Amino acid sequence: MKRLFCVLSVLGVLVGVAHSLMAQEGPTSVQDGVYSDAQAERGEKFFGEACMVCHQPEEFSDGGYLEGWSGQNVNDFVEFVRSTMPEDNPGRLKRREYIDIITYFFKLNGLPAGENDLERKSLRGIQIEGPYGDASQDRH
Numbered sequence: 001m002k003r004l005f006c007v008l009s010v011l012g013v014l015v016g017v018a019h020s021l022m023a024q025e026g027p028t029s030v031q032d033g034v035y036s037d038a039q040a041e042r043g044e045k046f047f048g049e050a051c052m053v054c055h056q057p058e059e060f061s062d063g064g065y066l067e068g069w070s071g072q073n074v075n076d077f078v079e080f081v082r083s084t085m086p087e088d089n090p091g092r093l094k095r096r097e098y099i100d101i102i103t104y105f106f107k108l109n110g111l112p113a114g115e116n117d118l119e120r121k122s123l124r125g126i127q128i129e130g131p132y133g134d135a136s137q138d139r140h
């Protein structure tokens, strides 16, 4: 019996270690503060210049739109927008600008900002998931 306890506690420690290792791998959800406020502001500017001819921010706020992307990764979302928009000239913007616009969408949906910009290399590892809010009310 003693031995069983011993094995179990070793297992417990291992599981704990594995957990903390995984936690250190960085953000894996859009809920984890994966973009910066400054980046979302740049995105708002690009959106104003390249998208507002046809779109209003309200179309992409309040969670309704992002809900449809739940379960997919951010790279899929960025690539989708990049390959279809602006409708009259898809792919016209720089990839970095598309990523900035996506972070502006995140902000519009009440997702929390963090310290660092969202980088291209981490897009694939970040899952889109709720809950979403509506930050468009905060705009002035």
Ligand code: HEC
Residues within 6 Å of the ligand: 047, 050, 051, 052, 053, 054, 055, 081, 085, 086, 087, 088, 093, 101
């Ligand atoms: C010339 C007009 C035009 C411009 C400019 C434009 N779009 Fe669109 N966009 C459309 C149309 C039309 C649709 C499809 C119908 C709809 O959802 O309004 C669409 C749909 C979308 C969708 C939803 C697609 C879906 O089905 O999930 C997104 C996201 C989007 N646009 C993002 C952008 C972004 C970001 C920009 C700026 C880089 C942009 N659009 C610029 C016309 C435009």
